[in-house]
Amino acid sequence: MDLSQVYREHYRSLVRFLYRRIGDLARAEDLAQEAFVRALEHRPSRPRAWLFTVAANLARDEGRRAAVRRRHLTLIKAEAEAKPPEPPPDVALERREAVRRVQAALARLAERDREALLLWEEGFAYDEIAEALGLSRGSIGTTLARARTRLAAAFEAMKSEGSEEDVAH
Amino acid sequence: MSHIEEGKLHAYLDGELDARRRAALEEHLAICADCQERLEAARALSRRASELLAELEPGAVHVPPWREIEGRAAARERAAPPRMWVRPSLAWAAALAVAFGVGWFSHGYWGDVVGVRFAARQAEAPAPVAADRDAAAPMAEITGEFEAAGQAEAGRGALADRSGEPQVLGELRRRPEARTAEAEEAQPAGRREGAVATEADKLAGLAAAAAREKPGAPPAEAEAAPEEAFVADRVERAGDERAGEPLAQARERVDPARQQLEQQQPAGALARRTRPDVVGFRDVQPPEAAAGLAAAADAMKRGFAVPVEPEEAAVWLGADLRTLAGLELVEADVAPGSTVEGALPGLPAVRLTYQDAAGQRIVLIQQWLGARQADDAVSEPALKIDPDGRRAYRWHDERGYRLILQGTVSADSLRALAAHLN
Numbered sequence: 022m023d024l025s026q027v028y029r030e031h032y033r034s035l036v037r038f039l040y041r042r043i044g045d046l047a048r049a050e051d052l053a054q055e056a057f058v059r060a061l062e063h064r065p066s067r068p069r070a071w072l073f074t075v076a077a078n079l080a081r082d083e084g085r086r087a088a089v090r091r092r093h094l095t096l097i098k099a100e101a102e103a104k105p106p107e108p109p110p111d112v113a114l115e116r117r118e119a120v121r122r123v124q125a126a127l128a129r130l131a132e133r134d135r136e137a138l139l140l141w142e143e144g145f146a147y148d149e150i151a152e153a154l155g156l157s158r159g160s161i162g163t164t165l166a167r168a169r170t171r172l173a174a175a176f177e178a179m180k181s182e183g184s185e186e187d188v189a190h
Numbered sequence: 191m192s193h194i195e196e197g198k199l200h201a202y203l204d205g206e207l208d209a210r211r212r213a214a215l216e217e218h219l220a221i222c223a224d225c226q227e228r229l230e231a232a233r234a235l236s237r238r239a240s241e242l243l244a245e246l247e248p249g250a251v252h253v254p255p256w257r258e259i260e261g262r263a264a265a266r267e268r269a270a271p272p273r274m275w276v277r278p279s280l281a282w283a284a285a286l287a288v289a290f291g292v293g294w295f296s297h298g299y300w301g302d303v304v305g306v307r308f309a310a311r312q313a314e315a316p317a318p319v320a321a322d323r324d325a326a327a328p329m330a331e332i333t334g335e336f337e338a339a340g341q342a343e344a345g346r347g348a349l350a351d352r353s354g355e356p357q358v359l360g361e362l363r364r365r366p367e368a369r370t371a372e373a374e375e376a377q378p379a380g381r382r383e384g385a386v387a388t389e390a391d392k393l394a395g396l397a398a399a400a401a402r403e404k405p406g407a408p409p410a411e412a413e414a415a416p417e418e419a420f421v422a423d424r425v426e427r428a429g430d431e432r433a434g435e436p437l438a439q440a441r442e443r444v445d446p447a448r449q450q451l452e453q454q455q456p457a458g459a460l461a462r463r464t465r466p467d468v469v470g471f472r473d474v475q476p477p478e479a480a481a482g483l484a485a486a487a488d489a490m491k492r493g494f495a496v497p498v499e500p501e502e503a504a505v506w507l508g509a510d511l512r513t514l515a516g517l518e519l520v521e522a523d524v525a526p527g528s529t530v531e532g533a534l535p536g537l538p539a540v541r542l543t544y545q546d547a548a549g550q551r552i553v554l555i556q557q558w559l560g561a562r563q564a565d566d567a568v569s570e571p572a573l574k575i576d577p578d579g580r581r582a583y584r585w586h587d588e589r590g591y592r593l594i595l596q597g598t599v600s601a602d603s604l605r606a607l608a609a610h611l612n
Contacts, residue, residue, distance in 0.1 A: 162198055162200045164197075166197050
């Protein structure tokens with residue numbers, strides 16, 4: 022398949038996958054582009070699965086790098102200082118809070134469960150998920166069931182923790 | 191009656207069961223209220239997970255043109271070291287050479303074994319003559335089990351091959367007080383000579399290449415860097431002024447400098463200061479001391495970049511060093527502005543090279559203009575994209591700096607970094 026066509030069809034999906042994985046849009050775009058650059062070097066036979074596998078690896082490396090964590094913190098801090106937050110509407114505030122909780126809940130999942138769930142949400146079939154993660158096809162249903170259960174439970178747990186904090190304040 | 195596994199329920203809901211399993215599952219569901227209930231719970235859970243993940247929509251995604259991605263891949267391919275293709279005939283020759291070497295080694299090894307066995311059988315034999323004892327003594331030290339009797343006869347061939355090293359070791363064991371001096375004299379000197387020869391060869395190669403490619407090229411200092419073009423690496427011009435210089439002269443000039451440097455610095459420091467990624471040589475001392483500053487200044491006059499520590503870079507700059515927070519600093523160097531494209535001639539340019547998570551290099555070049563900068567010279571970062579996909583922002587800021595930020599990352603990332611410059 023022509024890689025430029027794959028790029029047109031799947032670039033946004035790859036960015037979304039990475040964004041959900043690392044929570045930083047600029048970095049997600051960088052890593053998605055990096056995955057396509059590597060695809061041009063390697064010319065994989067099944068580019069979509071290959072790209073998401075490489076992207077997952079890049080995201081994993083990203084998570085391991087303390088330097089990047091520092092950078093994120095610095096950028097976030099600098100951003101906060103540069104743009105003093107105006108009082109946002111309640112809806113936007115609630116949405117931001119929800120996003121933060123989902124990100125935190127997702128971070129509580131095991132690596133493999135999280136990636137299986139994110140790949141499923143990007144339209145991957147069980148066969149493709151199994152290939153990308155090195156699992157047997159028969160275990161994908163169980164993996165997804167566990168990931169969904171834990172995600173929902175972690176989100177609810179944080180919601181109740183947040184409510185308790187609100188009451189305390 | 192066993193109930194349906196949770197994973198199978200999810201696979202069923204996801205449409206991932208084959209026809210046979212689906213039929214079996216539906217047959218069970220028709221008669222099992224528990225499993226029907228669990229199926230509805232799984233359906234709700236699946237929907238809930240999708241809803242939660244839908245909260246994490248990235249918003250407006252920047253999609254660079256495909257040719258930009260291709261440009262980056264092409265640039266990386268150009269930057270990669272060339273592949274070494276070995277002709278089949280050479281491969282055969284190499285294989286034969288290895289086989290011959292293995293055969294030779296094993297012959298020596300088995301010769302030793304045979305010799306040792308023979309020596310064991312001859313343990314009661316009379317002592318050898320004096321000359322043979324000298325040759326056999328080191329081997330006796332190594333094995334620690336056999337006397338020299340008979341060994342010189344039986345393993346003479348093997349011993350003759352190895353006599354050099356054991357003799358040296360044996361000699362050093364006998365005279366420990368002389369060991370250090372002799373080792374320093376013999377061993378590192380050989381290494382130094384090899385290194386000097388390598389550097390001299392490199393310089394001679396540069397000179398020859400420059401002579402071939404630019405027979406009438408002007409000296410480096412005479413050229414002004416083009417204002418509108420950016421490059422990540424400095425322009426190396428060491429070969430220009432030496433074009434056409436005979437090989438022997440080039441060697442003569444390099445060798446004393448190299449030797450002097452090695453006398454002044456430990457080998458580790460020299461290796462740290464050597465920049466293998468840049469064509470040319472880096473035989474200059476960093477400005478760690480007054481003498482070092484003079485050497486660095488001299489190197490700068492000749493148009494070379496000098497690797498420095500960040501604190502030293504600030505001294506060269508004449509102002510506070512601007513940095514990128516959070517990224518890993520890989521190296522820092524300072525060079526005359528005239529040798530760094532995009533920089534202003536007549537002022538030192540400090541170059542900080544960082545690396546991001548994906549291994550991309552991000553380069554920050556800075557010059558402090560101070561009072562030289564007119565008030566109206568402050569400018570917003572302007573983007574320039576090179577054909578190879580590299581992007582660069584260049585601007586003058588209100589603090590009196592001329593800044594260039596380069597990298598093969600997306601323009602948005604570069605702009606974000608530029609906005610958060612310390």
